[in-house]
Amino acid sequence: MGLIETNTKTVERAILVALITDAVGRDKVEEHLEELEMLTTTAGAETVFKVVQDRFRIDPAYYIGRGKAEEIAQLVELNEINLVIFDDDLNPTQVRNLEKIINKKILDRSGLILDIFASHAKTKESKTQVELAQLQYLLPRLTRAWTHLSKQYGGIGTKGPGETQIETDRRIIRTRISKLKEKLKQIEQQHQTKSQSRHNYINATLVGYTNAGKSTLINLLTDAEVLAENKLFATLDSTTRQYEIGRNKKMLISDTVGFIRKLPAHLVASFKTTLNVVRDADIILHVIDISNDYFDEHIQVVDQTLKELKCEKKPAVYIFNKVDMLKDKSRIEYIREKYPDSIMVSAVKGINISKLKAKLLNIYEEKFTVTRMEFDINQSKIIARIYELAEVLSAEYDEDKVIIEYRTSSSNNQRIKKLINSNKGE
Ligand SMILES: Nc1nc2c(ncn2[C@@H]2O[C@H](COP(=O)(O)OP(=O)(O)OP(=O)(O)O)[C@@H](O)[C@H]2O)c(=O)[nH]1
Numbered sequence: 001m002g003l004i005e006t007n008t009k010t011v012e013r014a015i016l017v018a019l020i021t022d023a024v025g026r027d028k029v030e031e032h033l034e035e036l037e038m039l040t041t042t043a044g045a046e047t048v049f050k051v052v053q054d055r056f057r058i059d060p061a062y063y064i065g066r067g068k069a070e071e072i073a074q075l076v077e078l079n080e081i082n083l084v085i086f087d088d089d090l091n092p093t094q095v096r097n098l099e100k101i102i103n104k105k106i107l108d109r110s111g112l113i114l115d116i117f118a119s120h121a122k123t124k125e126s127k128t129q130v131e132l133a134q135l136q137y138l139l140p141r142l143t144r145a146w147t148h149l150s151k152q153y154g155g156i157g158t159k160g161p162g163e164t165q166i167e168t169d170r171r172i173i174r175t176r177i178s179k180l181k182e183k184l185k186q187i188e189q190q191h192q193t194k195s196q197s198r199h200n201y202i203n204a205t206l207v208g209y210t211n212a213g214k215s216t217l218i219n220l221l222t223d224a225e226v227l228a229e230n231k232l233f234a235t236l237d238s239t240t241r242q243y244e245i246g247r248n249k250k251m252l253i254s255d256t257v258g259f260i261r262k263l264p265a266h267l268v269a270s271f272k273t274t275l276n277v278v279r280d281a282d283i284i285l286h287v288i289d290i291s292n293d294y295f296d297e298h299i300q301v302v303d304q305t306l307k308e309l310k311c312e313k314k315p316a317v318y319i320f321n322k323v324d325m326l327k328d329k330s331r332i333e334y335i336r337e338k339y340p341d342s343i344m345v346s347a348v349k350g351i352n353i354s355k356l357k358a359k360l361l362n363i364y365e366e367k368f369t370v371t372r373m374e375f376d377i378n379q380s381k382i383i384a385r386i387y388e389l390a391e392v393l394s395a396e397y398d399e400d401k402v403i404i405e406y407r408t409s410s411s412n413n414q415r416i417k418k419l420i421n422s423n424k425g426e
């Protein structure tokens with residue numbers, strides 16, 4: 001890196017488009033567009049116009065009405081627009097038809113999200129996962145028109161899995177997809193050995209809508225030093241750190257990728273390896289940005305994604321973050337009533353962090369118990385098993401007896417007790 005950084009990249013200029021339908025009213029559409037604008041900014045483009053159309057139904061050929069598409073074409077022409085981004089997924093026919101009229105790059109929300117993921121991916125794991133999702137997204141859209149246009153325009157939404165691959169045919173892409181899947185399997189196997197060593201701890205995983213403050217929280221509680229910034233999808237990888245609740249009391253806390261509404265289905269599937277920390281969690285710490293007017297919808301989106309991951313039954317604590325930014329104080333009452341067990345914090349201002357820590361200690365004590373028990377030293381099989389399943393705090397030997405004090409999760413403790421009982425008759 002030089003001393004002077006010059007940005008030679010010209011910022012792409014975008015028009016955002018959404019439909020108001022019977023199912024989605026104007027208020028919601030406007031909020032979704034605001035979020036799409038944030039996604040656009042994160043991807044490095046500037047939003048010049050937002051266009052909404054009130055329509056009875058989605059047009060099969062153009063998504064919006066043909067007349068509206070022509071209006072957009074004019075706007076594009078007059079305002080040096082580089083790309084048009086639709087808030088919902090378009091099918092390949094719609095993209096092709098729209099490109100014929102508008103004559104510029106057409107992108108949908110999924111394509112934009114995938115682009116952000118591609119530019120934020122830093123590790124082998126996230127890069128592989130993003131490439132897989134991109135190829136799966138691309139496969140049905142791979143038409144001659146698309147490759148031609150993407151080469152012509154470049155920039156956002158076209159950096160994809162590399163130009164050479166875009167030019168190749170579907171067969172090669174399919175081969176690449178299976179290779180990537182194979183690679184992810186290997187990465188996952190490496191993870192599995194790691195996750196076995198987590199067995200003796202309580203695993204708490206931070207989940208939440210993107211930008212809620214998950215990374216800020218893990219940094220506050222541990223020495224994780226994860227990048228936290230006011231950007232969507234700043235985090236794409238999972239990070240796990242020990243958190244010291246008190247003397248001799250530790251739990252593991254993990255931070256992971258955030259969720260968003262209309263998250264491309266391929267992306268969730270591809271991020272299986274990263275999202276294993278959610279599946280391994282004993283407890284979910286669901287972080288919510290309370291200052292966002294649409295936090296209710298954010299909670300629903302996250303709960304829905306947890307359902308897709310089959311993790312909806314796990315115990316969860318709702319952590320309402322960013323209270324320092326909350327303007328509408330009546331929201332506090334509303335939340336207290338609706339989520340009585342939740343806590344309200346500010347990770348940045350350090351508000352109620354001791355409450356959060358007390359809550360984590362509670363969880364720990366509920367889940368882990370300390371047992372003190374006397375064994376005959378001949379019971380070596382059981383003793384060895386205790387060392388495997390529990391954290392041995394002390395072992396006092398006295399002739400042919402040993403008193404062991406161990407700490408374990410309640411489920412492992414039950415296993416140990418069962419083993420002791422089944423050995424009694426011997
Ligand atoms: N005012 C205020 N800002 C906060 C608080 N917590 C986090 N932030 C800010 O919110 C932005 C997002 O925080 P992150 O910790 O990166 O959020 P995240 O949930 O990890 O987001 P992604 O990884 O992008 O999904 C950052 O600019 C933080 O400084 C808070 O309590 N108050």
Ligand SMILES: [Mg+2]
Nearest residue numbers: 214215234235
């Ligand atoms: Mg983060």
